[in-house]
Amino acid sequence: MVDYDVIIVGAGPGGSIAAKGLVEEGLNVLLLEEHNNIGLPQHCSGWISGCEYTEELIKTIPQNLIIQKVKGWRVWSPKGKKICEFEDFGFGGYFVDRVNFDRELAKQAAKKGAKIKVSSKVADLLIDHNLVKGVTINTKSGPENITADVLIGADGVRSYLSGVAKKSGIAELERKPREFFPAMQIEFVNISDIDPGIIEIFFGFDFDKNFGMAFLSPLEENLALIGFGNYKDYLKIKENHPVMSNRLKSADEIRYLGGMYCSKFGESLRTAVKNNVTLIGDAAGYHGIVPACISAHYASGVIKEAIDLEDFQHLELYDKTRKKSTIRGARLAIDIRALTDEKIENFLQVGGKEATYVMLELISKLKI
Template sequence: MYDVAIVGAGPIGSFIGKEIASLGYNVIIFEEHSEIGNPSHCSGLFSTNIFDIVGKIGILHPAKKAVIYAPDGSKLRIGNDKVRGYVVDRVKFDRELAKMAGAKGAEIHLKERVKKVKYTDISTSKGEYKAKIIVGADGINSIVRKEMGIGAPKILGAAQIIAHSHLDEDTVEIFIGSSIAPGFFAWRIPLFDDLAKIGLASYKSSWLYLKKLMKKLKVQPLSISGGGIPINTVERTYARGMLIVGDAAGQVKATSGGGVYPGLMCAKCAIKAIKDALERGDYSENALKNYETCWRNGIGKELKYASYLHRLYTKFRDDEFNKIIKILNDEKVIKIINEEGDIDYPSKVAIKIFRKKPSLMKYLSIPARPYRKRI
């Protein structure tokens, strides 16, 4: 009987495992892949806030600036000498966190897929286990979430390549427009040695639109990956003896698709709820409900606002994107973005921009467009 069993050795699962094991509890982590962090579908651009939580691991170089391209080719340049985030080696990042968990005493079982979970019981491809609390940190297709009877979040399809493509090391590029990536956006992020990650997410065929972008940028893929980005949190994240965290719970910023920072913030709530439950010996729904109350009252408020901004964004046509970029291309607005911008908390800067540019308010009531339908 383990105190805690965690399904998924991604950064969220490993972080929880590290923290709970450091308290002296018996922790086991199951990872279905043979290697930690591989395959990785992440863009690898992390906010600075993440490293305040886990320490500076896996960093390649800082990101300070961004260029946002409108559909008509016009540009919005933001950023200065301030470090806004870091481009990371995602495989190394995940592995370092897993090593930390192992160093604190957590057992990590690689290449062991969890097939079924039921309160205290875990059935895997290699055996049977028992745990007082089971944590689902197993991504968008979470087996733990399914066994809890909770519906899946809405999913954006994502596709990404690594290619030879030169751009300044401290600058990332964003491409917006319904002709570029319907419902979301595309990105080009510098790695090293003139290599870059180029990808996009969309409610339509992400690979079809990525091929168009590759042609536009005149690049050829050296490697290809794909995955899904959950949009909107699920209705409930706890049950008797069980919790779901991170992508499994849809705890992802709908504005950027980033899930590591909100996942870690929710993980902090999970750690506290698990610790309290273990100390009391109470693993009931009522005891674990504190986890959901904690994250919804914390980062959950920002996730809700990001979801609202995402719904607005999906309604824009290309001509509207062009007009918005033109409005934002103002020294006073750029100053607000540079001084107040935080990709983990977009609500703060969005409110100030609306106050500075009330002409943007008209875009809050644009009717839904039919292109949102998936194909």
């Protein structure tokens, strides 16, 4: 007799959406969060990209969690030339209070019947005859073993390196190992010349030697988050960048957000299923709140069927479903490390506007 039908590791948006969906199907679900507080530490700006799914999701949360409606998208070249600007045609979405957004989704899952444990880091998986029988968690009172029929890894980008993807062996199924790089975001107040609601993309390896670009996320008037590889990159940009140096001249740093990203930015894993383990969200290679939530919907539906059928091979349907879905091409960036700023400049001048439109169009069409 197992303790739960499903254990979900990670109480971010994907984990909570999956938990809610599964308990609504009558399953007994445990949602584990390694940190003391759901939503913390915050790793991203809280942008929920716009699409049909987003409009339905936004209706389910308190409206005071919405910080800003995204109205457009602007792209800059490494030399500081404006390449293009698009008004929202469906891709825009919203900036939300990310910390309380995560907590709201977890509360919704709990109110439906999911059990939640915070301060519960998964130390190991309980494996018997190639099946994961449960997890060992480290809690404030010591190690604890918990069993379940199915395990969902919703434990973010680090899953591949040390989490469920790694411990279950799913990471080993990739043809080529994935590379990961640290990054940071700085929240600035008194930053000048930003347009609330307009997301800006700045290309250039001075922002981040691996990523080759930076997102400026305007949260309100004179308040924005900007991504960098590290603090030294920020200082270089503040001193020398043709556009950002003026904007940052009088800006004050009020918050630092840390994180990590994969060089295959938003490119999902070849397989996200192994026996009775399933990965969703960043753990499966899907970057962004909307792809994470949509992958959670697909996974929870297939898991319910697999448990009813008492057939874990049925979980392979999740891989087939997600690869045929709209999230298969939902990528906000690509690996450009083989290029130089000069080559990027030339490409953007010739085809930057068209490439940006195609990307935004794919984002706007995400749906279940």
